[in-house]
Amino acid sequence: MCTLEQHGNVFVLTLTGDDEHPLGLPLIASLSSAVASAKAAAASAGPGAALVTVAEGRFFSNGLDIGWAGTSRTRLMELADALRPLAADLLALPMPTVAAVTGHASAGGFLLALCHDYRVMRADRGVLYMSEIDIGLPLPSYFVSMFRAKVTAANALRDVLLRGTKLRAAEAKEMGIVDAVCPGPTETVAKAIKLAEQLAARKWDGDVYASIRISIFPEACKSVGIVEESDEEKVKNFASRM
């Protein structure tokens, strides 16, 4: 379902297989485990790591596994509830994160990409798409919090959530949702890894990096269950380093 490899100081998390990588319970568990492994490996290696998430095939991910959920709202909620801690783990990850949007990223798949610090996307194919409005599904509140936090350009939030606009890479870049656009999937992955290497090379303290990430998007982090440190806890960290 997914693999984790280390290339130097960059962890590459790959959603494997040629399918839509629907976020069902098994894939979510698999991703969670991989993210935890990356975190543990980085903890022992010291500062200067980064994570890149890529996907094989035509899809990055088409979101929560509505095939499995069927008409069951309970099952759908179970999936949304399972994804939430994975989102939290990514937002609290003590290293920079890059999503290589190598294919369609819709609904929960778009959210997954947004949970990363940076997004690189292929220009030739694939869209970012919040399909919920078209399908007639309500949005979990943490989804909305994430989008409110990260999609701040004028009218972008409205277009993405309320109009179900399908964004190609260029348009997504205009909206500030994607940071770099590459011709095809190979270049997208290469660029994402290169960006991750550059970020890792800054050798930022992972704990500090994660803390700053939380302090720039506090409501989104709170919505996925992250409890921000108090000032006392933050300063204690600094005082002990002086």
Added chain:
Amino acid sequence: MEPNNLCTVERRGRVHLITLTGAGEHRLSPALLSAIRSAVAASAGAGALVLSAEGKFFSNGFDQAWARTAPLHLHSTMDGGFRALVADLLELPMPTVAAVTGHAAAAGCALALAHDSVVMRGSRGFLFMSEVHAGIKIVDFLAELMREKVPDAVNRRDLLLRGDKMSAAEAVRRGIVDKAVDGGVEDVVNAAVAEAEKLAARGWDGEVVAEIRKAVWPKVWDKAKDYGADAPAAARPRL
């Protein structure tokens, strides 16, 4: 205002101009914060305020060297002093302009952005939220101020999470500062004073300016209000 060797005040027309003196980093120690607050308080009767600095730096942030030697229980005087200064600026009954004449880093950057308008030197100096590089977590008040003044998600990430050194041109392009000015320190100060004079010429009711400003930045006001000069003594934290 009592004379001190940390900052000067002068009137230019309707503009109350405060200058952080000397060629140093203008680190926001409790002493400098207190001096700036006195200088701000001396603006009564003016139509607008400008904060500028001499030398290579606008301000390089908190005085970490002082913090290293000061007892832990006094550290809050620096954070509290900064909040108090921001509170004073937020409730100032006149428009405020920061003349970023040189590098503005960490709390120094936040102080610049705490003004209504920011004019920045084009040829030199960066906005720099250096905390991520220095391994320092960003305390809540500083984060709140930066969040309210930098609402764009990409700008927030690039400035705070990536710790970019932003030139004036870059900061203007991103909408973080209002104007880049070519030339030296004096040119930037003159441009800031001219901007302040234009704002003063609007003849706005100062109390209304303060009320509207606090309403536009309610979160940072809420976290600063108990620290300012006008806060009820009972509410004010003991520093």
